Every structure is written in C-alpha cells, then in structure tokens.
Amino acid sequence: xxxxxxxxxxxxxxxxxxxxxxxxxxxxxxxxxxxxxxxxxxxxxxxxxxxxxxxxxxxxxxxxxxxxxxxxxxxxxxxxxxxxxxxxxxxxxxxxxxxxxxxxxxxxxxxxxxxxxxxxxxxxxxxxxxxxxxxxxxxxxxxxxxxxxxxxxxxxxxxxxxxxxxxxxxxxxxxxxxxxxxxxxxxxxxxxxxxxxxxxxxxxxxxxxxxxxxxxxxxxxxxxxxxxxxxxxxxxxxxxxxxxxxxxxxxxxxxxxxxxxxxxxxxxxxxxxxxxxxxxxxxxxxxxxxxxxxxxxxxxxxxxxxxxxxxxxxxxxxxxxxxxxxxxxxxxxxxxxxxxxxxxxxxxxxxxxxxxxxxxxxxxxxxxxxxxxxxxxxxxxxxxxxxxxxxxxxxxxxxxxxxxxxxxxxxxxxxxxxxxxxxxxxxxxxxxxxxxxxxxxxxxxxxxxxxxxxxxxxxxxxxxxxxxxxxxxxxxxxxxxxxxxxxxxxxxxxxxxxxxxxxxxxxxxxxxxxxxxxxxxxxxxxxxxxxxxxxx
Numbered sequence: 326x327x328x329x330x331x332x333x334x335x336x337x338x339x340x341x342x343x344x345x346x347x348x349x350x351x352x353x354x355x356x357x358x359x360x361x362x363x364x365x366x367x368x369x370x371x372x373x374x375x376x377x378x379x380x381x382x383x384x385x386x387x388x389x390x391x392x393x394x395x396x397x398x399x400x401x402x403x404x405x406x407x408x409x410x411x412x413x414x415x416x417x418x419x420x421x422x423x424x425x426x427x428x429x430x431x432x433x434x435x436x437x438x439x440x441x442x443x444x445x446x447x448x449x450x451x452x453x454x455x456x457x458x459x460x461x462x463x464x465x466x467x468x469x470x471x472x473x474x475x476x477x478x479x480x481x482x483x484x485x486x487x488x489x490x491x492x493x494x495x496x497x498x499x500x501x502x503x504x505x506x507x508x509x510x511x512x513x514x515x516x517x518x519x520x521x522x523x524x525x526x527x528x529x530x531x532x533x534x535x536x537x538x539x540x541x542x543x544x545x546x547x548x549x550x551x552x553x554x555x556x557x558x559x560x561x562x563x564x565x566x567x568x569x570x571x572x573x574x575x576x577x578x579x580x581x582x583x584x585x586x587x588x589x590x591x592x593x594x595x596x597x598x599x600x601x602x603x604x605x606x607x608x609x610x611x612x613x614x615x616x617x618x619x620x621x622x623x624x625x626x627x628x629x630x631x632x633x634x635x636x637x638x639x640x641x642x643x644x645x646x647x648x649x650x651x652x653x654x655x656x657x658x659x660x661x662x663x664x665x666x667x668x669x670x671x672x673x674x675x676x677x678x679x680x681x682x683x684x685x686x687x688x689x690x691x692x693x694x695x696x697x698x699x700x701x702x703x704x705x706x707x708x709x710x711x712x713x714x715x716x717x718x719x720x721x722x723x724x725x726x727x728x729x730x731x732x733x734x735x736x737x738x739x740x741x742x743x744x745x746x747x748x749x750x751x752x753x754x755x756x757x758x759x760x761x762x763x764x765x766x767x768x769x770x771x772x773x774x775x776x777x778x779x780x781x782x783x784x785x786x787x788x789x790x791x792x793x794x795x796x797x798x799x800x801x802x803x804x805x806x807x808x809x810x811x812x813x814x815x816x817x818x819x820x821x822x823x824x825x826x827x828x829x830x831x832x833x834x835x836x837x838x839x840x841x842x843x844x845x846x847x848x849x850x851x852x853x854x855x856x857x858x859x860x861x
Contacts, residue, residue: 368857375850400446404530408451410537415454415489417444418475420468420482422461432518433483433501440485440504440525447529454533478566486570487532495541497532498570502677502796504528535572542806544568544592545578550606550629551599553776560780561596567795568802580606586613592806593618597625597776610634617767619805623776624697639704639751640772645729646695647745647774653722663725665691665747666717673809674750674771674800675713691794696774698727698745706766707754713771714748714797747774750804771801 400408419441423434441456448454461468461482471477475486475493485499501507504525507518548554555565555575565575573592580602586593586609593613602610611634614620622635624642632642651658668691670679678691691714701710716725725743751770756763778798803809 364857364860368854371850371854371857375854400450401526401530404447404526405450407530407534407537408447408454411451411453411533412537413453413489415487415533415536416457416475416493417454418457418459418471418477418486418488419484420459420461420471420477420486422482424462428517430483432507432520435517436501436505436507436520436523436525437483437485439520439523440499440529443525444485444529447533476566478563480563481566481570485529485532487529487536489536495536495572496570497535497572498567498799499525499528499532500796500799506677540572541574542572542591543587543589544573544575544594544802545587545590546575546594546596547578547580547598549579549581549600550602551597551625553596553623553779564779564795564798567799571799571803573802580609583609585609586618591619592621592802594621594623595631596623596779598629598631599625599627600629602630607631607634611637614638614768614770619768620770621773621801621805622770623773623779625776626695626697635770635772636702637704638768638770639702639708639710640749640770641700641702642772643698643700645698645727647693647698647716647725647747648695648728649716650724650726651722652724661695662692663694663696663716663747664723665693665714667715667744669711669713672711672713672750674797674804677800678797691797692777693747693773693775694777695728696745696747698747699749699772699774700746701749701751704751706768707756708751708766708768709754710749710751712746712748713750715744715746718744745774748772750801767807769805769807771805773801 419437421434421437423430425431441458444454444456448456457471459468459471472479472481475488477486483501485504487497487499489495504523505520506522506524508521509518510516546552546555553561554577555561568575578587578590578593584605590613593610607630610620610631614634622631626646628642635642647663649660649663651660668675668679670676693714699712701712704710718725725745727745749772751768753766753768759765778794
C-alpha cells in the first residue's frame, strides 16, 4: 500500500465521522427543543390549573362548602328557587356612610357588611345579580354619579337598594334593622351595638322575590288643605325616595276637586292638613274607608274637620298639644319635642321597636314635635284600635303636659294622667266564629299625632334624627298595604342555632380532608411546578 493510499483512507473516514456527528448533534438539538416545548406546555398548563383552582376556591365558588349538620352556611332551597326565577339584571346598590364616633352607624355597617358577603353568594349562583358599593363619606364624586344613575337622595345611605328595569324604576329597600337585631352593650354604651340575631337571607330573598313578581303600589298624597307637598325643596323628598325604593308610585291628589278617591288608590296619605276639609272631601274619604281603603294620617297643629271621620273609624283626636318639661341637675327646660317611651310590644308595626327595650334604654328613640293626643275608641264593622306609641307617663326627670286641652288620662297618679297616646292603628278584628252574613273588611288606618316623622330631619352625624324615624314610618306604610312580610312579626328574638363541634362527623371528615389531602396537595403541586420549571 502506497503512502498516498494510506493518507486518503483516514481522510474519508474523518469526513464520514464528521457528518455522523453533525447529524447526531442536530437530532439531539431537535429533541431538546421538543422536550423544552413539551415541558413549557406542561408547566403552563399546571400553572393555569393552579390559578384556576385557587381562584375557584377564593372567589368563584358558587356557595360555601358547608360541612355543618345544621347547614348554617348554605342558601335555603327557597332562596335558590327565587334566584332561579330571576330573568333580568338586578342591581344592588350599597351606599354607606360610617363615622368612627357613631356607634349606631358602626354596628349597622358591620351587619350590612355581613349581608354583602352573603349577597356575593347570591351573585355567584345567579350572575344577573350585580353589586354596587360606594363610600359616601370618602368617594364624594363617585357617590354623586351613583346618585344620578340610580336617582338617590343625598341621605339615602346605609341600606341595600335593589333596582331592576331599564330605568331602575322597580325598587326594594333593605334596612339595617331588616338584616339584624341589635342590642346595646350595657357595660359600655359608647361601644358599637351587638348583633343579637342575623336574618339577612330572609330579608334579601324577599326583596328579590318582590322584584320578580312586583306590581307598583299607587300611593296618593292629598293636597289643597295646606298639607306637606313633594317637589322642589320639599322637606319630604327623602321620604318619597324611600317610598319609591319600596315599590310605591307616589302621586298628588287634589281632593277638593274630586267626589271620590280613584279606584287605583291602594294607600291614601294626608300629611299635616292645615285647612278645613269640605264636606265633599270628607265624604270621599269616608267612602274610601267604607270600601276597604288604607289611610295614613299625620296630623297638623290645627283641627281640619277630618277628626270627625277618624272618630267614626275608631280613632279620636283630643284637643290640645303635648309638650314636655325636663328637670335635670336643678335646671328646667321646656321642650316641644316629645319622646315616646312606650311602644306596643305586640302590634306588628311597633314590635321591632319594643324588642330589647330595658332599663338601660328607657325610650325607643321616636320623637314627635308637639303631637296631638289620641284615643283608641270602638268603630264600625268590628274595628279594633291599638295604641302604637305613647309618652309612657311622667317621671322625676321628664314631665308631660297638655297645652290647650284637658288631660287625656283618668288615672289616679300623675304618671297615668300624663300617659298620652300619640300613634294609633285600627283594623277589623279577626273573629274565630264570625256571625252569619259576615263580610270581612280590609280597611286599615294609622294616625300619627304629629307629621314631623315625615320630614327629612338630619343630625350632624349624617343620619336621620329620631324625629324622622324612617323604620317606624315604613313599618306603618307596609302594614297598611297588607305587606306583613316586610314588618317583623314580634319583638321576641328567634331561637339561636348553636353549632355542636364535639362529635360532629361532618366536621371531622372536613378536618381530615383538609389536613391530609387539600393543604398537602397544594404544596405538592407547587413543588412539582418548581421542579419542572428548574428542569426547563
């Protein structure tokens, strides 16, 4: 073999080896790139799955995982049934105004925050329910926009307003007293009140149900006799918003020009009449009551001849006006504002106000400006009259007396003589054994000794004074139109449900699953994700 042949042979072998090495390197690079892509897809899928699981557990879970035997954290079947009937968007507006030095507002906000958390479960099960929150104290400009969009008054906060319809014309309002029963702390009155009972699901479900099946209730306010009127700078504009938010359609009624009340009138309101009613107007009111009408009267300071009709229907208006005289630390003060210290604990209107009243809270928080005293008397058609509010009689500090009339009481003691009824309701009695040819009558009346409750009186803390007690006023309105479900049925608190932690098998299985599967599984998935991320 020549030298040339020897030199050529390794050269050919080297060329072939180089080509094979290049091919192996190229195939390895392709496999590595493919492996990187696969790992990237797996890591991305794992990351998205972890995010989806965490998001589902934290935000999008349609209802809480309820492992209690009493199912205290689950929506009731009735609530789920109502949510299934919702076919159009329902917007829930929650404007809140909370000052740190206002214990009542702080307690109300705490209860409403719990209600909002529960409402989010409603929204997860029914996406047509949308929640709008705004801090009226901090977000002034946004609060102005929300007011314009939903036609709200400046003081219409610390409540849930359920709206639906193209122009938000159908509304329902849920107040703090609807979602919870509050109790003051006797040891520290300045601290926020405690929540004795939480009943937000019942109140909010009823609000949604009324929007689903809602029919506007026509409410007429008379005019022509010096009554309070709506419009412009009227002192009753917030009341009108509250009525409209509760499903009422408010309209004026020129009673002097009509011989009868319109047939579509479901509630007739007379607010502080100052002039005398004509005989035709009195006949129209009496005919309306005889046909089963509903009448709300807030008396003014002068007689208007309407008193004769009210007396025929079980409520007598006495002469004069009630005032109070306070003696405290040697100083004497004469006041035109009268505190109602006694409320009917049985009647549906005032039962929520009487609940929780004790020696620490001697009054129920309702003020009336120089009210006129009333008297519950018998009426036709088996009408029964019930005293709703009264002064409760004089004591060592506060004494009640009558200006321009004689005492309304015939008791022996001074306290009995100064116990003036200031609000009376009348309706037909329910007979267990009605006589033959008995015709039930749906007539209902509520007479207030003063119209100051209807005015928009605010205090410096940003809320209504007790002189504008909206809970009491709205209870009267709802009771008159037979919406008993909107008025608490009594002052007794519902029985408290207690969760028995000992010997609860459901809770035991939950703790076992959480400690063995859920939490270790999450960290195991995170470890696998980090491992593949490092390998890639």
